[in-house]
Amino acid sequence: MSTRTRCLSLSLPILCGLLAPGCDGSELAEAERTPCIAVSDEEGGCQEELLAQGVSSPVPGYRVTTPFGKPGPWAAGYHTGDDYASPTGTKAVAITSARVIEAAYPTSWGAAYGRAAIIQSSDGRRYLYAHLSRLDVSAGQKLSAGQQIGLVGTTGNVTGPHLHFEMRVSPYRYGTDSRKPTW
Ligand SMILES: [Zn+2]
Numbered sequence: 801m802s803t804r805t806r807c808l809s810l811s812l813p814i815l816c817g818l819l820a821p822g823c824d825g826s827e828l829a830e831a832e833r834t835p836c837i838a839v840s841d842e843e844g845g846c847q848e849e850l851l852a853q854g855v856s857s858p859v860p861g862y863r864v865t866t867p868f869g870k871p872g873p874w875a876a877g878y879h880t881g882d883d884y885a886s887p888t889g890t891k892a893v894a895i896t897s898a899r900v901i902e903a904a905y906p907t908s909w910g911a912a913y914g915r916a917a918i919i920q921s922s923d924g925r926r927y928l929y930a931h932l933s934r935l936d937v938s939a940g941q942k943l944s945a946g947q948q949i950g951l952v953g954t955t956g957n958v959t960g961p962h963l964h965f966e967m968r969v970s971p972y973r974y975g976t977d978s979r980k981p982t983w
Contacts, residue, residue: 854983855895855946858929858965859884865962868980876975881928881966888961890952892929894943895983896921903935905955909974913964914956917949926972927981930964931956 857863866883874880898919902908905915913930917937920926933953937943954961967981968974 855893857884858895858927859886859890859892859952859963862886862890862963868978876978880975880978881930881964882981883962883964884952885960885962886952888933888951888953890961890963892932892949892952892963894919894945894947894949895927895981896945898922898927898943900937900939900941900943901926903937903939903941905935912957914958915950915953916956919943919949921983924970925983926968927983928964928966928968930966931958931962933961 862884864882865885866879868879868882870879871877872879898921901918901920903917906913907916907918907928909916909918909928913928915932915935916928916930917932917935918926918928919937929949931953932950932955934951936948936950943949952961952963965981967979967983968977969979971977
């Protein structure tokens with residue numbers, strides 16, 4: 801068995817180690833791992849297969865590195881989303897079934913977010929996927945949970961590659977309508 805991909809047999813279904821290189825997973829809370837079914841590939845590792853119960857991260861295998869609400873130099877005076885530091889080219893996926901409102905560079909939410917997608921879930925919440933290097937969706941498209949939206953990048957105002965993942969409730973204004981992302 802290869803140890804290239806680590807599996808964490810905490811429970812069934814097995815939580816596959818969708819981990820950054822060099823990360824042994826011990827520092828990740830269970831909720832930050834993406835649940836998946838462990839199936840052997842040719843190298844004996846795990847392949848990601850999302851379960852019906854949902855997606856645990858918009859960047860599967862990566863966790864929040866700069867949280868919502870952190871005070872700082874942002875225009876709102878605090879960080880209006882959760883950041884997931886991850887390499888350029890990492891997959892970003894829909895955290896729930898949703899409709900694409902905008903997919904552009906930039907979107908109406910501002911040039912600072914770079915190339916971005918805004919999606920809306922059935923309960924009206926809107927989610928922003930910002931700083932992408934590539935978009936794989938277009939406005940009006942319907943998405944299912946786990947569907948790829950694009951790739952992590954460095955477009956817009958960034959100091960390094962990450963996904964800025966932001967949630968807003970109607971009427972979706974910057975700052976006042978931003979909430980800790982949940983789904
Ligand atoms: Zn951010």
